[in-house]
Amino acid sequence: MIYYLLYPLHTTFVAFNVFRYITFRTIYASLTAFLICFLLGPWVIRRLSMMQIGQYIREDGPKDHLKKAGTPTMGGVLIIFATVGSTLLWTDLTNYFVWIALLATLGFGAIGFIDDYLMQVKKRNLGLTPRQKLALQMALAMVIGLLAYLVPEFPTKISVPFFKKLQPDPGWGYIFFAALVIVGASNAVNLTDGLDGLAIGPVTIAAVTYMIFSYVAGHARIAEYLQITSIPGCGEITVYCGALAGAGLGFLWFNAYPAQVFMGDVGSLSLGASLGTVAVITKQEILLLVVGGLFVIEALSVIFQVGFFKLTKGRRIFRMAPIHHHFELKGWPEPKVIVRFWIIAIALALVSMSTLKLR
Numbered sequence: 001m002i003y004y005l006l007y008p009l010h011t012t013f014v015a016f017n018v019f020r021y022i023t024f025r026t027i028y029a030s031l032t033a034f035l036i037c038f039l040l041g042p043w044v045i046r047r048l049s050m051m052q053i054g055q056y057i058r059e060d061g062p063k064d065h066l067k068k069a070g071t072p073t074m075g076g077v078l079i080i081f082a083t084v085g086s087t088l089l090w091t092d093l094t095n096y097f098v099w100i101a102l103l104a105t106l107g108f109g110a111i112g113f114i115d116d117y118l119m120q121v122k123k124r125n126l127g128l129t130p131r132q133k134l135a136l137q138m139a140l141a142m143v144i145g146l147l148a149y150l151v152p153e154f155p156t157k158i159s160v161p162f163f164k165k166l167q168p169d170p171g172w173g174y175i176f177f178a179a180l181v182i183v184g185a186s187n188a189v190n191l192t193d194g195l196d197g198l199a200i201g202p203v204t205i206a207a208v209t210y211m212i213f214s215y216v217a218g219h220a221r222i223a224e225y226l227q228i229t230s231i232p233g234c235g236e237i238t239v240y241c242g243a244l245a246g247a248g249l250g251f252l253w254f255n256a257y258p259a260q261v262f263m264g265d266v267g268s269l270s271l272g273a274s275l276g277t278v279a280v281i282t283k284q285e286i287l288l289l290v291v292g293g294l295f296v297i298e299a300l301s302v303i304f305q306v307g308f309f310k311l312t313k314g315r316r317i318f319r320m321a322p323i324h325h326h327f328e329l330k331g332w333p334e335p336k337v338i339v340r341f342w343i344i345a346i347a348l349a350l351v352s353m354s355t356l357k358l359r
Helices: 002-011 014-020 022-050 063-068 076-090 096-121 130-149 171-192 200-218 220-226 234-255 264-281 293-311 323-329 334-354
Strands: none
Touching: 014 022, 022 076, 022 200, 022 234, 076 096, 076 234, 076 264, 096 130, 096 234, 096 264, 130 171, 130 264, 171 264, 171 293, 200 220, 200 234, 200 264, 200 334, 234 264, 293 323, 293 334, 323 334
């Protein structure tokens, strides 16, 4: 909205010409989202506390977590509000990709909200069943994949990091591939959200990384120079990623150890799906395995733990899954686990950005 209100004034005041630059709007989208979270955070936390929407802690989890019982949850609504609000203020709203990204944010946020609402407000212990949740996620992800597929000249070839000539093209099957990327990312972030600030830190790092990929893919000359797929219109997703990163930092202010609020499924499912959708739009789907490598490790730790437990009739690979609990039970203090996992996320982000040249 600000873009439409102020940029037309550049014909009278040349200074307003800055509003046409994606980089300028990305910076202020980030700051706007951060300020929304920072300013509204205390009010949201008070409201959640008044509504007695407190975190449920599993008794079979690490004993140190029992003291967190009752901490306000569903704080993800604040992240979504800040991201969407800032995006609407600073992006070109005629851009098709922006609306696809917002659909992912709001749609998966709604699924997470329903799950949290049933669990926290209606006191249904399990919320949505895993089958119901997965069905809703797949249905929405298929719609998002279809919308991307229907964009004129949107390439369905899949880029493989480090191999510039290896670009398999599944054709209409790309819709299913995109859906798997989005649902996988959504659930991986959800599994990672188990310690104070553990999920939102790497999500913010990944958002900044894809902010760079979005800008590069949307700039024809740079994309050609780096030999990556150019996506006309993708540049506006840079602003969206900036808003996502800013909202993440704003939420981290309150979610850092010891957390004053948790994001809940409304936040984790939405954030993961947002990253997956951006990966699809920028044609860096497989690279998400590197950018979000920490989420992949967390998800695989659960899969391996459950599979090994069933195959060996009760034996375990880790002391507890997801893997962050394993390190807690080994005696690592929670802040140490969190910061070390953030370091891993930063390292993986740097590796992923190196692929811009190593092709």
